[in-house]
Amino acid sequence: MDISQKLIAKLKSAKSILFFTGAGISAESGIDTFRGKGGLWNKMSAQELASFDGFMKNPNLVWEWYQYRRKIVRETEPNAGHKVIAQLEKHFNKVTVVTQNVDNLHKRAGSSNILELHGNIERNFCMDCKTFYGVENFLDSEKAPRCKKCGGIIRPDVVWFGETLPQEIFAEAERKATESDICFIVGTSAVVYPAAYIPISAKEAGATLVEINIEATEITNQVDYSIIGKAGEVLPKLFELFLE
Numbered sequence: 657m658d659i660s661q662k663l664i665a666k667l668k669s670a671k672s673i674l675f676f677t678g679a680g681i682s683a684e685s686g687i688d689t690f691r692g693k694g695g696l697w698n699k700m701s702a703q704e705l706a707s708f709d710g711f712m713k714n715p716n717l718v719w720e721w722y723q724y725r726r727k728i729v730r731e732t733e734p735n736a737g738h739k740v741i742a743q744l745e746k747h748f749n750k751v752t753v754v755t756q757n758v759d760n761l762h763k764r765a766g767s768s769n770i771l772e773l774h775g776n777i778e779r780n781f782c783m784d785c786k787t788f789y790g791v792e793n794f795l796d797s798e799k800a801p802r803c804k805k806c807g808g809i810i811r812p813d814v815v816w817f818g819e820t821l822p823q824e825i826f827a828e829a830e831r832k833a834t835e836s837d838i839c840f841i842v843g844t845s846a847v848v849y850p851a852a853y854i855p856i857s858a859k860e861a862g863a864t865l866v867e868i869n870i871e872a873t874e875i876t877n878q879v880d881y882s883i884i885g886k887a888g889e890v891l892p893k894l895f896e897l898f899l900e
């Protein structure tokens with residue numbers, strides 16, 4: 657892993673930093689990524705399991721898959737990568753986490769400014785009356801449950817393929833991106849839009865882009881620094897050099 661002194665100097669002078677994260681930051685916690693080696697979408701159908709049409713066709717199958725993923729998430733812990741990001745709040749005025757992940761691990765690690773672009777697996781809502789329900793209501797439900805108020809179908813509060821992102825959250829993420837001095841792109845293939853516009857907006861507004869990934873991605877040729885390595889190893893190392 658190669659971390660340049662210039663980057664550390666840049667980090668020391670930064671006021672506002674933004675982390676744009678994806679499934680790779682949770683890989684070391686034991687949660688599968690979507691693409692690449694061992695990726696979920698290599699063996700499962702995104703169309704069947706992560707689209708509105710897929711859910712309407714077979715709500716029970718999709719519900720069961722989400723219940724399974726929730727169980728995995730509950731059994732995992734935030735890793736060193738999530739924790740370093742949370743600790744950085746003590747050293748900078750502004751630290752924002754813009755995540756594509758739905759696993760809630762940034763929150764559990766202690767980050768306080770988190771913008772979830774693709775929702776959160778720990779929440780559900782009624783498709784008819786929009787009442788929200790936490791996961792604790794349906795721990796044992798094997799089938800897609802019905803709303804206690806109106807009888808509507810309850811779905812996970814995540815963004816599926818073809819759906820729009822929560823507009824206010826996305827707008828806020830864009831705002832934070834344009835205000836940031838450094839934007840870290842951690843553990844994402846950066847191929848899913850509009851989420852992947854966030855680092856591009858940061859760069860256009862003058863931020864330094866730093867990518868942390870185990871391999872090169874679609875965005876590598878646009879970043880100022882590419883650090884090849886695991887998020888759970890690179891981020892603690894970076895933090896150590898920053899504190900020196």
Ligand code: OAD
Binds near residue numbers: 689692873887
């Ligand atoms: P991907 O699965 O597309 O990409 C994960 C990235 O993490 C890859 O570039 C890996 O090389 C990298 N990676 C794996 N392990 C790593 C580690 N230990 N440290 C650092 N990097 C590592 O995941 P996302 O980019 O998050 O959307 O995918 C974007 C969206 O596509 C997801 O939010 C989800 C998915 O379909 C929806 O569900 C709407």
Ligand code: ZN
Binds near residue numbers: 784804807
């Ligand atoms: Zn309802």
